[in-house]
Amino acid sequence: KIVVVGSINMDLVTNVEAFPRPGETIHSLGVGYQPGGKGANQAVAAARSGASVQMVGAVGTDSFAQTLIDNLAGSGVDTAGILRKEGHSGLAIITVDRSGENHIVLAGGSNKAFAFGEIEGRIAWDEAHAVLLQNEIDRETTAAVMREAKRRGVPVWFNPAPAVKPEPSLLPLIHTCILNETEIEVITGAKVSGAEDAERAAGRLLEAGVTQVVVTLGDKGCVRAGRDGESVHVPAFKVRAVDTTAAGDTFIGAMAAASSEGKPVMEALRFAAAASALAVTRHGAQASIPSRDEVERLLSG
Ligand code: ADP
Numbered sequence: 001k002i003v004v005v006g007s008i009n010m011d012l013v014t015n016v017e018a019f020p021r022p023g024e025t026i027h028s029l030g031v032g033y034q035p036g037g038k039g040a041n042q043a044v045a046a047a048r049s050g051a052s053v054q055m056v057g058a059v060g061t062d063s064f065a066q067t068l069i070d071n072l073a074g075s076g077v078d079t080a081g082i083l084r085k086e087g088h089s090g091l092a093i094i095t096v097d098r099s100g101e102n103h104i105v106l107a108g109g110s111n112k113a114f115a116f117g118e119i120e121g122r123i124a125w126d127e128a129h130a131v132l133l134q135n136e137i138d139r140e141t142t143a144a145v146m147r148e149a150k151r152r153g154v155p156v157w158f159n160p161a162p163a164v165k166p167e168p169s170l171l172p173l174i175h176t177c178i179l180n181e182t183e184i185e186v187i188t189g190a191k192v193s194g195a196e197d198a199e200r201a202a203g204r205l206l207e208a209g210v211t212q213v214v215v216t217l218g219d220k221g222c223v224r225a226g227r228d229g230e231s232v233h234v235p236a237f238k239v240r241a242v243d244t245t246a247a248g249d250t251f252i253g254a255m256a257a258a259s260s261e262g263k264p265v266m267e268a269l270r271f272a273a274a275a276s277a278l279a280v281t282r283h284g285a286q287a288s289i290p291s292r293d294e295v296e297r298l299l300s301g
Contacts, residue, residue, distance in 0.1 A: 001053065001260075002043075002256050003053075003125075004046070004057075005131060005132070007057060008090055009106075010034075010067070011034040011285065012031070012032075013032040016029060019103060035067070037111065038161060040057075040072060040286070041246050041253070042159070043072060043077045043253065044075045045252065046254070047076040048253075048292060049295065050257055051260055052127075056122055056123055057083070057114070058084065058085045058111060059084055060084070060088045060090075061085070065110075083114055083118060088110065089109055089110050090136070106136075112138050114141060115141055119141070120148065125154060129154075129259075130156070131154055133157070135161055135164055146170055146174070150173045155175035156176075157256055158174045158176070160179055161183055163187060172208070173209075175210075177210045178215075178252050181215065181217060184215050188201045198215035199223050199231055202223065206226070212226040212227070212265075216247075218244070219241065220235070224269055236277060237273055237277035239278070246286065250272075250290075251275065254271055254274075254276065254295065255269065274298045278294055
């Protein structure tokens with residue numbers, strides 16, 4: 001089982017001709033409600049990739065709460081570990097203009113409102129092949145999950161997004177750190193553009209105690225470096241990209257799923273590359289995440 005401890009959001013997307021100026025009121029061209037949040041997206045990606053997945057986190061007491069839970073359950077994610085906290089569910093209030101540019105306001109709500117003590121007993125520790133974390137919940141909660149996972153021998157997979165420099169003492173608790181170029185720049189302070197830079201920056205995280213680092217490079221694929229000394233660059237699949245939203249989340253969930261089945265690292269990386277390539281050919285976040293069958297068809301075709 002993969003246990004995701006992370007964020008669950010409703011994305012409220014409104015399309016406008018042009019962004020309003022301060023004080024201005026304008027009419028929207030259209031509105032969409034899309035379940036999102038990096039935690040939930042990665043849980044859905046792992047589940048569609050064929051893994052058994054438990055989502056641990058919190059929704060609020062607003063009218064979105066049940067929709068968010070039902071949406072996860074609809075993708076086959078176990079939702080029994082989700083708390084309900086007084087207040088609003090996590091929201092991303094997104095405005096997109098004609099040119100595709102966006103403005104995003106994140107309102108963490110219930111995602112930021114739970115402590116480790118409230119979820120510790122809900123985590124399926126004994127069945128967990130990995131615990132998957134991001135940076136959209138309370139930092140102390142994340143750190144406590146890492147410490148307990150390490151104590152129990154459950155590998156921690158960490159996607160430090162949005163990027164914040166982690167405390168150095170946490171790095172040795174991380175088995176696999178998956179992040180994009182911008183994120184590894186923030187975390188290591190190194191300038192990263194392309195595979196060579198990424199591998200060098202990944203080396204710093206390995207020295208700091210991480211076991212395996214995967215840096216995703218958009219249409220340039222990804223690099224993987226590990227304390228086992230094995231470095232690889234896996235190119236991206238050639239596809240026509242229409243919307244890269246949730247490409248990273250799809251990659252992470254798919255790789256975690258493939259690894260939890262015992263697939264060797266090269267195979268897991270190829271599976272993740274195929275899944276995320278399919279995701280960028282479609283619009284939307286969770287709506288763009290492919291099923292295992294679709295990924296396998298791309299891999300064998
Ligand atoms: P993020 O969404 O976090 O910024 P990336 O842009 O690095 O992450 O994308 C994650 C993965 O998605 C890449 O490693 C790659 O496998 C895949 N991907 C992203 N963009 C493309 C693309 N244009 N064509 C094919 N694959 C892509």
